[in-house]
Amino acid sequence: MEYFFVPGRLRKLSWVELDSVCKNVLGFQYNLTEEKEYFVLKTDLKKSFVEKIFSRLGGFLKYGEVLDNNFEIEKLFDNKKIVFGISSYYENFCFEDIKKLSYNFKSEFIKTGRKVRFVLPKSGNSLSTSQVLNNRLISEGVELVLLKNKMGRTLGVQDIESFSVRDYKKPFVDSNMGVLPIKLTRIMINLAQVKYGGCIWDPFCGSGNVLLESLDMGYDVLGSDIDTKALDGAKKNIKWAKKYFKYINNSNLFFLDVQNPTRSKINLLKNYEIDGIVCEPYMGKPQRKALEIHKANSLVEQHYNLVKNLFSVLNNLKFEKPIRVVVVFPEYKTKRNWVSIPKNKLDFKNAKLITKDLHWSRENSIIKRLIFVFEYKSK
Numbered sequence: 001m002e003y004f005f006v007p008g009r010l011r012k013l014s015w016v017e018l019d020s021v022c023k024n025v026l027g028f029q030y031n032l033t034e035e036k037e038y039f040v041l042k043t044d045l046k047k048s049f050v051e052k053i054f055s056r057l058g059g060f061l062k063y064g065e066v067l068d069n070n071f072e073i074e075k076l077f078d079n080k081k082i083v084f085g086i087s088s089y090y091e092n093f094c095f096e097d098i099k100k101l102s103y104n105f106k107s108e109f110i111k112t113g114r115k116v117r118f119v120l121p122k123s124g125n126s127l128s129t130s131q132v133l134n135n136r137l138i139s140e141g142v143e144l145v146l147l148k149n150k151m152g153r154t155l156g157v158q159d160i161e162s163f164s165v166r167d168y169k170k171p172f173v174d175s176n177m178g179v180l181p182i183k184l185t186r187i188m189i190n191l192a193q194v195k196y197g198g199c200i201w202d203p204f205c206g207s208g209n210v211l212l213e214s215l216d217m218g219y220d221v222l223g224s225d226i227d228t229k230a231l232d233g234a235k236k237n238i239k240w241a242k243k244y245f246k247y248i249n250n251s252n253l254f255f256l257d258v259q260n261p262t263r264s265k266i267n268l269l270k271n272y273e274i275d276g277i278v279c280e281p282y283m284g285k286p287q288r289k290a291l292e293i294h295k296a297n298s299l300v301e302q303h304y305n306l307v308k309n310l311f312s313v314l315n316n317l318k319f320e321k322p323i324r325v326v327v328v329f330p331e332y333k334t335k336r337n338w339v340s341i342p343k344n345k346l347d348f349k350n351a352k353l354i355t356k357d358l359h360w361s362r363e364n365s366i367i368k369r370l371i372f373v374f375e376y377k378s379k
Contacts, residue, residue: 002066003050004145004152005039006089006126007059008183013358013371014059015039017187021056024193035148037089040066047155054156056217058186061129064145064154073105074112076142076153082109083141085119087126087154090146095125098146129157158183162245166216171240172207172233179206180280180328184360184369185213188278191355191373192324194219197249198275203258203310208234210278215247222272224256227282231255258309266316274319277376280328280369281306287332287366296332296339303330304341311348311376319378325351331359331368340370351376 007014018039022030026049031042043050047065054063077084084105086098102118109116119135121127127143132154137143143154163182173179180188189210194200196218202210205223207230214221215238225231231253238251252272256265284299291299307327314325331340346353355373 001043001045001047003041003043003063003155004066004089004147005041005054005057005063006037006061007039008061010059010360013187013360014057016355016358017057017059017190018053020193021053021190025056025190025195026053035089036091038147051156055159056186056190057158058183058190058213060158062132062143062154062157064143064152064156066147066150066152069150071151073144074109077109077114079114079140081115081117083117083119083135083137084144085121085127085131085135085137085141086144086146087121088146089126090148093125093146095121098125129160132157133160162216165244166212166241169244170207170212170237172236174207174230174233176285177206177230178280178283178286180209181360182209182213184371185209185278186217187360188326188328188371189214189217189219189276191371192276192278192326194276194324199250199273200276200278201272201274202279203256203277203313204279204281204306205234205253206230206280206282208237210280211238211251211253212241214278215241215249215251216245218249220250221252222269222274223251223253226255226257228255258306258313261313261316266313269313269317274317274323276323277310277314277325277327279310279326281310283328283330283367290333290335290366291339293334293336293339296334299332300330300339300341304345308348311351314351314376315349315379317378319376322375322377324354325374325376327372327374329370329372331370333366333368338368340368346372348374350379 033040086102106116132143145152199220200214201222203224205225211221211223281303329341331338351374354375358371359368361368
């Protein structure tokens, strides 16, 4: 069976995420290929299992099944009333073609004696996630998807409602603290390649975004930070999330200064079986305009020292097998250029850099998040 996956803005990051989930998190035979606007996953897995794959992802908008060329479209509709929409991820099919095809389908469906309504894209050649959800095109209708030489049917879209709840309804938010976007958080967790039910540690947990998304994805979590206010806020957020979303996995939070860890904290960490580390060390207060070069260099150096000290902490621990450390490094826009940590400095003891050239940014960003993945082995 073939399934299509439509990525978000950062295509390369989405590709690495999906490949990581298929190859190392869930572990099954598959073939992943790339088209201009989507990816195709070929596997013998049942639809229910592919649904679980998609529900983990942060970098994708929608997914669906690729239909056989001789498939009869009428069989997709069981209701007396037909509601459908058409999206194109094939460059040779524009909005006017979608509009014309929609009217043609409507004319044919009306001949069956049923009421028919269709939805057109508001922007570009594809229906947005919100259009698919608001028009119930998955539960009560159909979104047909035009692919290269084939047609598909959407099976699911990104769970923007759940994301929004965790973004805006959690009880604690610190406006002076940079917060990892939820979609990026999920991508980073997937890049850590921790098996389902394992334990993820965020040593700079702040208000707890990594912890919340890890719980949502079925992991136990450890959270630590030097900021006691943020730790208290993270505890409130986790308590709220466990009640709201019925999370059942374990969570433990504690104070830790990675630059000056006490022996008692090291011993505490030794009591836990850590399977992966996902974090964004403190990057300073949110920036509103391009920085002076000396300021950017100072922030980059402070951030680097935090990561360096984290690896020093890891050298005091014992891991039965290699683990992945997924960490954000900042790249700041200055009045002359972009400033980030030189890659030749990313040489930490017992750690191998295995993934690079991945980043997350928005249009007109003052800061880019560079995502690096290290494989750490105990000495």
